[in-house]
Amino acid sequence: MADDEEFQSSSNREEEEEEEEGSCFYFSDQYDEDDDDDVNEETVLEGLEDGAEEDCHWSVSSVITKESLLAAQKEDLRKVMELLVISEQHARTLLIHYRWDVERIFELLEQKGKERLFSEAGVTIIEGKGIDLSGSTSMYTCNICFEDVCSDVVTEMDCGHCYCNDCWTEHFIVKINDGQSRRIRCMAPKCDAVCDEAIVRNLVSARHPDIADRFDRFLLVSYIEDNNKVKWCPSVPHCGNAIRVEGDIYCEVECTCGRQFCFSCLLEAHSPCSCTMWELWKKKCHDESETVNWITVNTKPCPKCHKPVEKNGGCNLVSCICGQSFCWLCGGATGRDHTWTSISGHSCGRFKEDQAKRTERARRDLYRYMHYHNRYKAHTDSLKQESNLKETIQRKISISENKESRIKDYTWVMNGLTRLFRSRRVLSYSYPFAFYMFGDELFKDEMTPQERELKQNLFEEQQQQLESNVEKLSMFLEKDFQYFSDEEVMDTMRHVFNLSNVVDRLCKQMYQCIENDLLYPLQRATHNIAPYKSKGLERASELSLCWDSDQSLKGMKTSNEDSSAQCDSAADGVSNAGVNVPAAGKRTGLQFHGSSSSEDSGCFSQKRARRDGPGDAPLFDLNVPAEVVDKL
Amino acid sequence: MLDLSRVQKELVECNKDSDISGVTLTLHAGAADLTHLAGTITGPLGTPYEGGTFHIDIQLPSGYPFEPPKMQFITKVWHPNISSQNGAICLDILKDQWSPALTLKTALLSLQALLSAPEPGDPQDAVVAQQYLRDQPTFVVTARYWTETFAKRASVGIEEKVQKLVEMGFPEGMVRSTLELVNGDENMALEKLCSS
Numbered sequence: 001m002a003d004d005e006e007f008q009s010s011s012n013r014e015e016e017e018e019e020e021e022g023s024c025f026y027f028s029d030q031y032d033e034d035d036d037d038d039v040n041e042e043t044v045l046e047g048l049e050d051g052a053e054e055d056c057h058w059s060v061s062s063v064i065t066k067e068s069l070l071a072a073q074k075e076d077l078r079k080v081m082e083l084l085v086i087s088e089q090h091a092r093t094l095l096i097h098y099r100w101d102v103e104r105i106f107e108l109l110e111q112k113g114k115e116r117l118f119s120e121a122g123v124t125i126i127e128g129k130g131i132d133l134s135g136s137t138s139m140y141t142c143n144i145c146f147e148d149v150c151s152d153v154v155t156e157m158d159c160g161h162c163y164c165n166d167c168w169t170e171h172f173i174v175k176i177n178d179g180q181s182r183r184i185r186c187m188a189p190k191c192d193a194v195c196d197e198a199i200v201r202n203l204v205s206a207r208h209p210d211i212a213d214r215f216d217r218f219l220l221v222s223y224i225e226d227n228n229k230v231k232w233c234p235s236v237p238h239c240g241n242a243i244r245v246e247g248d249i250y251c252e253v254e255c256t257c258g259r260q261f262c263f264s265c266l267l268e269a270h271s272p273c274s275c276t277m278w279e280l281w282k283k284k285c286h287d288e289s290e291t292v293n294w295i296t297v298n299t300k301p302c303p304k305c306h307k308p309v310e311k312n313g314g315c316n317l318v319s320c321i322c323g324q325s326f327c328w329l330c331g332g333a334t335g336r337d338h339t340w341t342s343i344s345g346h347s348c349g350r351f352k353e354d355q356a357k358r359t360e361r362a363r364r365d366l367y368r369y370m371h372y373h374n375r376y377k378a379h380t381d382s383l384k385q386e387s388n389l390k391e392t393i394q395r396k397i398s399i400s401e402n403k404e405s406r407i408k409d410y411t412w413v414m415n416g417l418t419r420l421f422r423s424r425r426v427l428s429y430s431y432p433f434a435f436y437m438f439g440d441e442l443f444k445d446e447m448t449p450q451e452r453e454l455k456q457n458l459f460e461e462q463q464q465q466l467e468s469n470v471e472k473l474s475m476f477l478e479k480d481f482q483y484f485s486d487e488e489v490m491d492t493m494r495h496v497f498n499l500s501n502v503v504d505r506l507c508k509q510m511y512q513c514i515e516n517d518l519l520y521p522l523q524r525a526t527h528n529i530a531p532y533k534s535k536g537l538e539r540a541s542e543l544s545l546c547w548d549s550d551q552s553l554k555g556m557k558t559s560n561e562d563s564s565a566q567c568d569s570a571a572d573g574v575s576n577a578g579v580n581v582p583a584a585g586k587r588t589g590l591q592f593h594g595s596s597s598s599e600d601s602g603c604f605s606q607k608r609a610r611r612d613g614p615g616d617a618p619l620f621d622l623n624v625p626a627e628v629v630d631k632l
Numbered sequence: 633m634l635d636l637s638r639v640q641k642e643l644v645e646c647n648k649d650s651d652i653s654g655v656t657l658t659l660h661a662g663a664a665d666l667t668h669l670a671g672t673i674t675g676p677l678g679t680p681y682e683g684g685t686f687h688i689d690i691q692l693p694s695g696y697p698f699e700p701p702k703m704q705f706i707t708k709v710w711h712p713n714i715s716s717q718n719g720a721i722c723l724d725i726l727k728d729q730w731s732p733a734l735t736l737k738t739a740l741l742s743l744q745a746l747l748s749a750p751e752p753g754d755p756q757d758a759v760v761a762q763q764y765l766r767d768q769p770t771f772v773v774t775a776r777y778w779t780e781t782f783a784k785r786a787s788v789g790i791e792e793k794v795q796k797l798v799e800m801g802f803p804e805g806m807v808r809s810t811l812e813l814v815n816g817d818e819n820m821a822l823e824k825l826c827s828s
Contacts (some may be wrong), residue, residue, distance in 0.1 A: 145730045146641045163733075167698075171732055174698040329678060587812040 059247035061263070061540040063256045064223075064230065066240055068543035072230075073223040076102050088503040089197045090123045092219065095461065096182045097121035122185065122194035124159040142167055142185060147401040157201070159193035161186050168195075169203045176204070176211050181218035182226065234266045235259040243540050254539045264532060269537060272426065272514050273433045274527035279440065281432040285373065294366050298359055302326065303333040372435040379428030386420060386474065391603040393417060400489075407489055416477055417494035422536055423470045423503040429512065430463055437518055446522050453517055466506040473499040483565055504534050639666045639736075640782040646737040655740040660689070667692045671703070671740050675783065676748040678794050680775035681709070684706030684783025688743065689719075702741060710771075710778040712761035721746075722756035781819055783788065793818045797825065 064520045080091040140151040149164045156162040175184045186193045204211035226243045239257035252269040265275035271606035300310035304324035397410045511532035636748030646657040654674035669690040675681030687706040693699045705719030713722045797807040814820040
């Protein structure tokens with residue numbers, strides 16, 4: 001590790017060796033001694049600079065809007081079409097069946113061969129159809145309606161089955177209304193062939209154009225709904241976007257609508273908790289199951305008024321506030337006469353010890369939960385309070401900028417604040433993580449008590465480091481630097497800058513520790529956590545291209561009447577009216593939105609200002625059909 | 633809309649050779665239109681259902697033949713894929729494997745085939761299926777008994793039932809009133825008589 005080499009040269013050789021053994025840094029211990037802190041901060045900075053960034057967890061996310069949905073799937077379609085030399089509709093049928101996993105299709109092609117790959121997906125390709133009915137005027141008996149029909153109104157499917165157009169249409173409509181648009185099978189018994197989408201579209205639109213539209217839409221959104229790598233943004237009200245992730249699907253993303261979420265479970269971003277942990281934690285916090293648990297173990301319902309009664313000392317004859325006496329051991333109503341050892345006419349002392357154990361256990365569990373929950377909540381609350389800090393700081397900055405001073409650049413304050421938000425988040429979610437990691441609920445048999453203790457110490461050490469540095473960062477950011485002398489400002493700036501880096505580093509280490517030392521050795525359970533990103537959540541970049549062409553789904557209405565209308569609506573900040581808007585004629589040209597020219601940049605329906613421009617070069621490579629790339 | 637002309641053609645077609653095929657298709661008694669039909673199938677030879685005639689209630693949805701017909705046994709049957717409670721049928725072609733190219737006749741023939749080849753792996757009636765898998769002889773006896781009792785009921789007159797029950801040792805008056813009470817169902821009458 002290049003990382004380590006550099007550390008060796010620094011003054012804290014011992015600490016470095018510690019780290020190699022999977023332990024952690026001890027900055028904060030020394031940070032309190034003011035003389036030393038700069039040295040330590042510098043050390044960390046050196047480590048950061050070699051740029052050993054987030055390792056194997058790469059993921060690129062992009063936003064798919066209603067407008068770019070068609071363009072987004074073109075690439076996958078094209079790959080399959082080219083490799084297997086098939087038409088677009090057959091490629092689509094294959095992709096729908098294999099959940100838009102192009103790699104998998106290629107793999108299965110190796111394993112099973114073309115024929116089985118096709119037949120399992122319902123793709124039938126017959127070279128030269130059996131009977132050519134078009135043109136002839138003979139009569140044909142349809143096997144569905146038993147009518148004799150003229151052979152120019154019958155249609156033969158790819159699989160060779162032939163029925164009259166009326167019956168086909170009726171069949172298609174029933175299937176579309178049944179939500180089976182993506183797999184409309186042939187009408188012949190036991191025939192698994194999927195019907196030609198062009199035939200479906202033509203026949204259905206002749207009678208019910210609205211149903212034909214619905215059919216097209218179903219095919220179009222299949223790319224989102226039958227695809228593990230694309231998911232609808234969970235925003236409410238729905239922004240209409242979907243997010244596509246390439247690479248590691250365990251990641252946290254931000255939609256252009258501003259919604260941040262865990263791509264895997266679609267809940268709020270929750271790393272370093274795994275999705276399972278977070279789901280459990282939410283549930284636990286929500287229904288206070290622990291409280292309920294405590295009540296059931298520590299109280300008994302009064303046999304008269306049924307309120308839960310807690311025993312606050314004394315003997316086993318308990319009186320409820322309603323006046324009813326009852327035996328604590330069996331819960332039965334009794335009289336009032338008793339001694340310290342017995343209640344008159346009542347004896348049931350057998351399970352006393354067991355009961356005591358259960359009570360003890362429940363109390364311990366509750367205290368444990370409270371410990372983690374209190375800290376989780378404290379940090380979440382701090383996060384909320386600190387978000388008010390943003391305005392305060394902006395005010396302070398404007399004061400500072402206007403005063404007589406050498407220092408004019410105050411971006412470091414906002415940068416420090418952003419770092420504070422991010423690390424505070426990590427810190428607060430690290431508590432539910434620890435609750436499950438070192439509790440009995442998920443990993444009871446995965447670790448011996450010794451192992452658990454060791455790992456818990458390791459983790460808590462890092463957590464404490466992070467916590468104390470985060471608090472310190474918070475403290476420096478709250479200083480009233482607008483009244484400081486230049487020197488004091490410089491000093492604060494140095495602290496904020498260095499603490500930001502320390503905190504970033506510590507977050508990174510904590511995630512590494514979780515992944516390598518805590519989760520990786522687990523035998524039975526797999527828990528994936530979204531990787532830590534110094535820059536914060538991955539902001540999905542917009543697919544910057546609308547593409548439509550002659551070969552594409554005919555009549556598929558994916559965009560507004562023309563590109564200018566699209567620009568207008570986007571510029572107004574109104575999201576596009578979407579898939580239903582009838583396209584005026586077929587667009588055959590290619591339209592680029594978001595090329596480098598400045599007037600085009602207004603065309604994006606951005607709801608939120610973003611730093612990274614939407615026209616990133618690698619995106620083009622990924623999402624643009626080859627012929628378009630060539631023209632670029 | 634329901635394709636009436638097809639249903640009419642099916643009715644004619646099906647009854648052409650019903651003495652050979654063993655299936656019949658008629659309008660349901662009191663049905664106002666062609667959406668409610670009644671079918672019968674004869675129990676396949678060499679099975680515990682041999683000799684029985686099984687009545688099947690057929691409802692045609694408005695999307696027929698593009699949607700499958702709804703079929704249900706009226707006659708009580710002891711069979712792993714048919715509910716012993718309500719006659720509901722578990723057969724793929726009546727559900728997702730339905731094809732518009734199938735007809736009511738082919739569906740009834742499939743039911744007949746189902747009687748000769750139960751599929752206990754995909755049961756409708758778990759109790760029957762368990763018995764079929766674990767204790768075939770008892771299954772056969774029960775299925776035959778149900779066939780005798782329910783699928784041949786039309787041929788067994790009320791007098792014979794009375795006689796049978798009287799022979800078991802119940803007083804005749806009581807037998808007659810009980811039978812009347814349960815609409816001539818011999819089994820239910822026996823149950824009632826035993827419990828009273």
